[in-house]
Amino acid sequence: MEIQEILKKFKQINPDADYTKRSRSFIVQTPFVVAPPITSPWRAFMQSLQFGSAIALVGATVILIVGGFSSWRALSPFRIASLDIAALQAEAEAVNMQVELTDINYRENNKPLIANSTPASSSAIVAKKTVSSKVSEAAEQMGLSPATSSESISIEEALYKLAE
Amino acid sequence: MLDGESKIVLKAVGGEASAFGLLYDHYQPSIYRFVILKVSRREEAEDLTHQVFLNAWQNIHKYKDLGFPFSSWLYHIARNLIIDHYRAKREHLNVDDMENELMAEIVNLPDTETELRMEMERARGAIKKLSPLHQDVLLMRFVEELSIRETAKAIGKSEGAVKVLQFRAIEKLKKMLK
Numbered sequence: 001m002e003i004q005e006i007l008k009k010f011k012q013i014n015p016d017a018d019y020t021k022r023s024r025s026f027i028v029q030t031p032f033v034v035a036p037p038i039t040s041p042w043r044a045f046m047q048s049l050q051f052g053s054a055i056a057l058v059g060a061t062v063i064l065i066v067g068g069f070s071s072w073r074a075l076s077p078f079r080i081a082s083l084d085i086a087a088l089q090a091e092a093e094a095v096n097m098q099v100e101l102t103d104i105n106y107r108e109n110n111k112p113l114i115a116n117s118t119p120a121s122s123s124a125i126v127a128k129k130t131v132s133s134k135v136s137e138a139a140e141q142m143g144l145s146p147a148t149s150s151e152s153i154s155i156e157e158a159l160y161k162l163a164e
Numbered sequence: 165m166l167d168g169e170s171k172i173v174l175k176a177v178g179g180e181a182s183a184f185g186l187l188y189d190h191y192q193p194s195i196y197r198f199v200i201l202k203v204s205r206r207e208e209a210e211d212l213t214h215q216v217f218l219n220a221w222q223n224i225h226k227y228k229d230l231g232f233p234f235s236s237w238l239y240h241i242a243r244n245l246i247i248d249h250y251r252a253k254r255e256h257l258n259v260d261d262m263e264n265e266l267m268a269e270i271v272n273l274p275d276t277e278t279e280l281r282m283e284m285e286r287a288r289g290a291i292k293k294l295s296p297l298h299q300d301v302l303l304m305r306f307v308e309e310l311s312i313r314e315t316a317k318a319i320g321k322s323e324g325a326v327k328v329l330q331f332r333a334i335e336k337l338k339k340m341l342k
Contacts, residue, residue: 026214
C-alpha cells in the first residue's frame with residue numbers, strides 16, 4: 001500500500017464524544033475577551049500622558065540636534081578655538097606677512113649675448129637664459145602676473161591670490 | 165473549509181460564542197488528530213486540543229481574515245503549544261508508554277484489518293523519527309488533506325518550501341519502511 005494511502009487511514013482517529021462535549025461547553029461559556037474601553041478619566045489621563053511624554057521626548061531630541069551646537073558654544077566654558085571665527089580673523093590680520101614677488105622676466109626679448117664672452121660662459125648664459133625662459137613660460141601658464149618690483153599686499157589679497 | 169466560513173469567523177471575532185462553537189465543531193477532530201499523532205498520549209492530546217481552542221477563543225478579537233482558512237491559524241496555535249509541551253515535559257517523557265497508547269487508539273479503529281493496523285503502526289513509528297517540520301507537513305497534507313497554501317500558512321513557510329519538505333519527508337519515510 002502506498003504511504004499516502006496509509007497516512008489517510010489515520011483520519012479515522014477521532015476524539016472521545018464526552019470529552020468533546022465537555023470541552024466545547026467550557027470554551028463557549030468562557031467570557032469573550034475585548035480590549036477594555038476607556039471609561040475612567042484617570043485611565044484617559046494616563047494614556048494621554050504616555051502619548052504626551054513621547055511627543056515631548058521627540059521634540060527635545062530634535063531641538064538638541066538642531067540647536068545643540070550654538071547653545072553649547074554660548075553656554076560652555078570651554079571655547080573651542082577652531083570654532084571662534086572672529087578670533088581667527090583677528091589673529092590672521094595680526095600676522096605680518098609680506099609677500100615679495102620676485103622679478104620674473106618672462107618676456108625674454110632676444111637680447112644679444114655679451115660679445116667677449118668665452119664659449120663656456122656664453123653657453124652658461126645661454127643655459128641660464130633657457131632656464132629663465134622656461135620658468136617664465138611656466139609662470140605665464142600658471143597665470144602669474146609679471147611683477148616688476150616687490151610689493152607688500154594685505155593678507156586678504158595674498159589669500160585671494162593663493163586661492164586662485 | 166467550512167461553508168460561509170468568512171461570515172462565521174466575522175461573527176466569532178465580534179464575540180458570538182455560537183459562531184465560534186460552529187468553528188469548534190468543524191475543526192476540533194482535525195486538531196485532535198494532529199495533536200495525538202504528535203504527542204501519542206490521549207490525555208495530553210485532549211488537554212492540548214482543549215487549550216488550542218481556548219486560546220483561539222480568547223484571542224479571536226485579534227484575528228484578521230487575510231484570505232487564509234481559519235484552520236491555518238488553529239494549526240499554528242497547535243504547533244506552538246506542542247513545542248511548549250515538549251519543552252516542559254522533556255524530562256518526563258517515556259516513549260514506550262506514548263507509543264502503546266497511540267497503538268491502542270489505532271487498534272480500536274473500526275473497519276481496520278490486521279494487516280492495515282500493522283502498516284499503520286509501522287508508519288506511525290517511522291513518522292516519529294522524522295523532524296518535527298517533516299512530521300507536520302506529512303500530517304497536514306496527507307492525514308488532514310490541507311492544501312499546500314494552507315499548510316504553508318500554518319507552519320510559517322513558503323509554498324515552495326512546503327513542496328520540498330513534503331518530497332523529502334516522503335522519501336525518508338519510504339526508505340525507513342522498506
